[in-house]
Each structure stands twice: as C-alpha cells, then as structure tokens.
Amino acid sequence: MVDHTTVLIAGAGPAGLVLGNLLRAEGIATLVVERASREQVQTRARAGFLGPGSARVLTRHGLGAGMLHKGRPHGVCAFRGADGEFELDYSRLGRGEVHTVYPQQDLVTDLVAQYLDRGGEIRFGATATGVDSGTATIRYRDEQGENVVSGRFLAGCDGGNGITRQAVAAHRLTQDHGVSWLAVLAEAPQSMAAVTYAIHDDGFAGHMARSPEVTRYYLQVPPGDDPGAWTDERIWAALDTRMRTDEFGQLKQGPIIERRIVRLRSEVADPIQHDRLFLVGDAASLISPSAAKGANLAIMEAEVLASALISALRHDDERPLAAYSRTCLPRVWRAQEFSRWMIDLLHPHEDAFHRALRRARLDSLRDCRAHQDFFAEHYVGI
Ligand SMILES: Cc1cc2nc3c(=O)[nH]c(=O)nc-3n(C[C@H](O)[C@H](O)[C@H](O)COP(=O)(O)OP(=O)(O)OC[C@H]3O[C@@H](n4cnc5c(N)ncnc54)[C@H](O)[C@@H]3O)c2cc1C
CATH class of the missing domain: 3.50.50.60 (FAD/NAD(P)-binding domain)
Known part of the structure; x- marks a missing residue:
C-alpha cells in the first residue's frame, strides 16, 4: 500500500x-x-x-x-592578528542589523x-x-x-x-576550498563578548558564542586530519597560540564535548x-x-x-x-x-603576494567605513 x-x-x-x-x-x-x-x-x-x-x-x-x-x-565581531585587534560593531554599520x-x-x-x-x-x-x-x-x-x-x-x-x-x-x-576546520564545542562560557576571528601563520582560529554554558571554537587543520588526534590539551594549546592569549587574555577553558572535521x-x-x-x-x-x-x-x-x-x-x-x-x-x-571572501580573509596563504593582499584587505576593513558597511551588510544579510 x-x-x-x-x-x-x-x-x-x-x-x-x-x-x-x-x-x-x-x-x-x-x-x-x-x-x-x-x-x-x-x-x-x-x-x-x-x-x-x-x-x-x-x-x-x-x-x-x-x-x-x-x-x-x-552585533560585534573582532579580527585579531600580528598587528593587534580591531572590532567591528556591525549593529551600527551597514543596515544596523x-x-x-x-x-x-x-x-x-x-x-x-x-x-x-x-x-x-x-x-x-x-x-x-x-x-x-x-x-x-x-x-x-x-x-x-x-x-x-x-x-x-x-x-x-x-x-x-x-x-x-x-x-x-x-x-x-x-568547489573544494582546500581548507578544513576542526569544529569543537567546549563546555565553557564564551571568553570574549565578540565573535573573534584570529589570523595566524599556524592557521585560522575562531571563537563563537552558542549558549551561556557552551562555546564553539574552530581551528584550521590539515585536510584529512583525524579529530581523535586532537586531545583537549592540544586544542587549548593551539587556541592559546593562535588567539594570542598572552597578549589578549586567557580563554575560559572547559571539557571539549564535541570535535569534528568540517571540510570547507x-x-x-x-x-x-x-x-x-x-x-x-x-x-x-x-x-x-x-x-x-x-x-x-x-x-x-x-x-x-x-x-x-x-x-x-x-x-x-x-x-x-x-x-x-x-x-x-x-x-x-x-x-x-x-x-x-571570508575564506580568503581568514586563512594563511603560501605565497607572499597573497599574504600582502590579505593584510591590505584587513587594513581596509579596519580603516575604511565604506568597506565596513559592505562587510556588515553581507555578514548579517544575504
Ligand atoms: C559546524 C557547523 C557550524 C555551522 N554554523 C552555522 C551558523 O552559525 N549559521 C548558519 O546559518 N549555518 C551554519 N551551519 C550550516 C547549517 O547547520 C546547515 O546549513 C543547516 O543544518 C541546513 O539545514 P537543512 O535543513 O537544509 O539540512 P540538515 O540540517 O542537514 O537536515 C537534513 C535532515 O535530513 C535527514 N536525512 C538525511 N538523509 C536522509 C534520508 N536518506 N532519509 C531521511 N532523512 C534524511 C537528516 O537526518 C537531517 O535531519 C553550520 C554547519 C556546521 C557543520
């Protein structure tokens, strides 16, 4: 039937x-x-x-x-790198959303x-x-x-x-973007008020709020990496390095309750x-x-x-x-x-020319209001 x-x-x-x-x-x-x-x-x-x-x-x-x-x-995200950190309050940029x-x-x-x-x-x-x-x-x-x-x-x-x-x-x-992330959930409150994108020669790291008890972190890892090889200690050590916690303050740590590889x-x-x-x-x-x-x-x-x-x-x-x-x-x-556009901005490039372009894009995002408005509008909307 x-x-x-x-x-x-x-x-x-x-x-x-x-x-x-x-x-x-x-x-x-x-x-x-x-x-x-x-x-x-x-x-x-x-x-x-x-x-x-x-x-x-x-x-x-x-x-x-x-x-x-x-x-x-x-409504706020931050970009952190070798040249320091800047925040974009996108609730006040673009369409203010x-x-x-x-x-x-x-x-x-x-x-x-x-x-x-x-x-x-x-x-x-x-x-x-x-x-x-x-x-x-x-x-x-x-x-x-x-x-x-x-x-x-x-x-x-x-x-x-x-x-x-x-x-x-x-x-x-x-399109395979040639990048993989280890996506983890940590049983810990968020460490920063803002979504934070860390740009580092070891690879990208990200911090995003989820709930008052749980925070999502991302770490760029080699494609095909085994999530099981990433112990809690190794994850927090990599996050400390890439998030430059010596300079910007410690992360609120807790047990890692989920780890998976996401191929972009x-x-x-x-x-x-x-x-x-x-x-x-x-x-x-x-x-x-x-x-x-x-x-x-x-x-x-x-x-x-x-x-x-x-x-x-x-x-x-x-x-x-x-x-x-x-x-x-x-x-x-x-x-x-x-x-x-975000993938190009967040990940290290092999060659010096592309590294310089990425730096120029970040500088423009930090300094140019028109670029910030463009970012804000596309970041929250489609
Ligand atoms: C780590 C991670 C973080 C993300 N963060 C964000 C974010 O912050 N914001 C955002 O907008 N998106 C984010 N996404 C993407 C988002 O989760 C997905 O785009 C979203 O789940 C898509 O919804 P969907 O209903 O199309 O598919 P799904 O949520 O995948 O639902 C599909 C359903 O179909 C079922 N199904 C599959 N095969 C069959 C079958 N053969 N028969 C019957 N049922 C079947 C599955 O069990 C599932 O329940 C993230 C994704 C990942 C992996």
Whole structure:
C-alpha cells in the first residue's frame, strides 16, 4: 500500500521543519520522513547564528517564541592578528542589523513541537532509499521494513548527504576550498563578548558564542586530519597560540564535548527543481560555514517554497513554483560569494603576494567605513 499526502518532505532539519510548519498553518496535509530519531535531531549541534532575515521569517509565521525568549542579540565581531585587534560593531554599520545567537538544536526542538501541534506527522527513524521526482514518491526503510509514500509535491530537505538531490538532473557547480576546520564545542562560557576571528601563520582560529554554558571554537587543520588526534590539551594549546592569549587574555577553558572535521566546500545545483521535486537548504546548495549562512539560506528558501506551494494548491497558480530556482539562486550565489571572501580573509596563504593582499584587505576593513558597511551588510544579510 502506498501512503499518500499532499506535500511529502524528506528531512526534519531547519528547511523541512520550517516548510512543514508554514504549510500546516494553511491546513495543507504534509508528511516528513526523517532518518534520525527525534532525540538525535533535537540534540545535533551545528549552527548558532541566525541572521535578521531568518529571524523575521520565524517571527512572521509564529515560530519565533523560543528564539525571542532565549536567543541573544549579537552585533560585534573582532579580527585579531600580528598587528593587534580591531572590532567591528556591525549593529551600527551597514543596515544596523544583528544576529540572534540561538543554537540550531534548540530551534529544531521548537520547530518539531510546533509542527506536531499544527497536526503535522513526522516518521522518525525512516531512511529514504529511493526517490521518483515524476510521481513525488519516496521509498523508505524503517524498523518495520520497506515502505512507499507519495505526495502531489515532494520537498527535498534532506541535507548535503541526502538522497533527493541525486534525483534532480541538475547542473552542479562544486568547489573544494582546500581548507578544513576542526569544529569543537567546549563546555565553557564564551571568553570574549565578540565573535573573534584570529589570523595566524599556524592557521585560522575562531571563537563563537552558542549558549551561556557552551562555546564553539574552530581551528584550521590539515585536510584529512583525524579529530581523535586532537586531545583537549592540544586544542587549548593551539587556541592559546593562535588567539594570542598572552597578549589578549586567557580563554575560559572547559571539557571539549564535541570535535569534528568540517571540510570547507561549496556545491550549488542549478536548477534546484525537477518535475514535482523541489530542493531546499543544504540539499539545494552547500556552503562553507565561514560566514554562517547555511541554516539561514535553508529557512529563507523554505519560506519561498511554502508560498509557491500555497499558490499552487490554494489558488491553482503554479507560476511561483515554476520560478522557484530563479527566485532562490541569486541569493545562494551572493551568500557563496561572501563566504568565499571570508575564506580568503581568514586563512594563511603560501605565497607572499597573497599574504600582502590579505593584510591590505584587513587594513581596509579596519580603516575604511565604506568597506565596513559592505562587510556588515553581507555578514548579517544575504
Ligand atoms: C559546524 C557547523 C557550524 C555551522 N554554523 C552555522 C551558523 O552559525 N549559521 C548558519 O546559518 N549555518 C551554519 N551551519 C550550516 C547549517 O547547520 C546547515 O546549513 C543547516 O543544518 C541546513 O539545514 P537543512 O535543513 O537544509 O539540512 P540538515 O540540517 O542537514 O537536515 C537534513 C535532515 O535530513 C535527514 N536525512 C538525511 N538523509 C536522509 C534520508 N536518506 N532519509 C531521511 N532523512 C534524511 C537528516 O537526518 C537531517 O535531519 C553550520 C554547519 C556546521 C557543520
């Protein structure tokens, strides 16, 4: 027997859950098929910085209560290097907007609860194994065995390693940026008030707030490095060196509770739709975390797709659906361009010419108001 729904959604990350919530608010039948358990999706720590565009989407659709209650505004970042440190108060630059620091797992927890309250269904522990974009059908495997479910439309929200993206006969542009980061979570409060980017000949190091008890740090490491080789002591020693703590003050240390290697790479599908299948978030485009854009793109694309599906289903107008790729891709490319700009700024270069260019870019960012406005606008927005 084939289950049927109106909009079938693969994946319960930010993309799938925002989409599901917006459709349920209109009374549209939806079903989410999710590989992981509820506990796993609600504890998977990844993003933490929501841009004002995402915050507006969440509040506009009644999904922002947790973020507004527990999220913290953040509007200053610092660049630290051999020549000292300078801060950019981006809440006063560009459009004067800020990030909201709200851990992705808390947002996902809120979105799951809201979606279920709105009468949505999620099948956890259900791994999609096959997709047909023409019939909007997913085959999936769960504890009971093999199942088939179909919809009038299918949304591929199953992330960068999902299955739906394989069903889009898309042209794909990929870029390996040649850089890897060790992403760690430390059970310690943040050490500095600002997001801090440290530029050092040993490699980049980053400091980002997450919650009052947990802070994210990044360390550039050789591609292919083993995260297990990074003991707590080695991580704190490398952070001390690259963050120049002798000069700028000690870090608040605590146990490292997560360590993983993130390879900085990009991938953009064009188009991001095929037949009745529409890709959203990381399934549509992968972006390096250098500028914290991935979850924000996922949320904003989910709103675009929800609105297009509502037009098709409630007003019999499929034109917004037909334009889905054209609507989303310019924003994706602007985010990619800024992320690449950040990668060039943050990482050491082999040759002296590029090192000098990077220094000139930092000097300009420190001294030139127009450059600071450009940075602020792109840093928080897309
Ligand atoms: C270390 C790190 C830090 C980051 N920091 C930021 C940040 O500060 N700001 C920001 O905006 N972004 C950040 N990102 C990126 C952000 O986390 C992602 O872009 C975001 O999770 C994308 O959401 P999504 O819903 O598209 O995909 P995902 O969150 O990956 O969700 C996809 C879901 O699909 C499920 N799934 C996968 N395959 C299948 C299958 N075959 N069948 C069924 N279900 C399946 C998965 O289990 C998952 O639940 C960061 C990423 C990392 C790794």
